[in-house]
Amino acid sequence: MKTLIKIKPKEYKVGEVVKIDFMAMHPMETGMRKNKDTGEIIPAQYINEVNFMFNDQLITKMVIWESLSVNPLFSISFKVPGEGTLKVIAKDNKGQSVETTQQITPKG
Amino acid sequence: MERRSFLKSFGAVAAVCSVGLPQIASADEAKKVVGPNEMSYDNAVAAITGGKPVTPSAKVVVSAPEIAENGAVVPVKVTVESPMTSKDYVKAIHVLASKNSNVRCANIYLTPANGEAYFGTRVKLGGTQDVVAIVEMSDGTFLSAKQNVKVTIGGCG
Numbered sequence: 638m639k640t641l642i643k644i645k646p647k648e649y650k651v652g653e654v655v656k657i658d659f660m661a662m663h664p665m666e667t668g669m670r671k672n673k674d675t676g677e678i679i680p681a682q683y684i685n686e687v688n689f690m691f692n693d694q695l696i697t698k699m700v701i702w703e704s705l706s707v708n709p710l711f712s713i714s715f716k717v718p719g720e721g722t723l724k725v726i727a728k729d730n731k732g733q734s735v736e737t738t739q740q741i742t743p744k745g
Numbered sequence: 746m747e748r749r750s751f752l753k754s755f756g757a758v759a760a761v762c763s764v765g766l767p768q769i770a771s772a773d774e775a776k777k778v779v780g781p782n783e784m785s786y787d788n789a790v791a792a793i794t795g796g797k798p799v800t801p802s803a804k805v806v807v808s809a810p811e812i813a814e815n816g817a818v819v820p821v822k823v824t825v826e827s828p829m830t831s832k833d834y835v836k837a838i839h840v841l842a843s844k845n846s847n848v849r850c851a852n853i854y855l856t857p858a859n860g861e862a863y864f865g866t867r868v869k870l871g872g873t874q875d876v877v878a879i880v881e882m883s884d885g886t887f888l889s890a891k892q893n894v895k896v897t898i899g900g901c902g
Binding site: 654656658665667668669681691694695696697698699700701702703704705706707709710711712713714715716718 | 779780781782817818819822829842845846847848849850851852853854855856858859860861862863864865866867868869
């Protein structure tokens, strides 16, 4: 599972509220689609949990269902308390898990 | 004159056919397909609130396009007016699609560290329906808002 974290805006100060965009490359299969060649139902595979941590403290916990689009986007706000490490852990219903980190370095 | 009136009536019939047929087809599909996590809207709301009342509120804003050409990727943003302090903050934002097989899309559990109550994502919509946000405040009350999205091509096929 490929992932990407984007902080908007790119430059921010302590105390400022920024947007964190987390994207994951994931098929998000609903379990309702059929394979067009064989007619078999493609089993459901979707991200069901995303946790945003800052310096190992939980900021936002998400429980996700299959209704989100392919390669889903998760966007939240975050008030920058200072320097530290942002960690996003995403899991899917088949047990796949991925951890992505991003350094938070406020200017000024 | 005869030729003209014939063409007119033919055109009207063709228009009815082209509008009518796809709707019938999509309604049939919606009946057939049932996902593994099927849940109705009323059950999902009851599971979230535990039977507590939900008040529609202008503090909650759901922004989604009124018309989505492609139901597979519909951008949805939910913002809630809140100071996000440790005493008064938004505990959770629940995003529901009222007519999907599984109406639940995402449950977002926020903390005061978020600074603002905001969640953005992209959802799949199987047809024209409401995107609903049910918001749980830190004092235990529930607020809601919704936005109707007209979908021209469903996103679950």
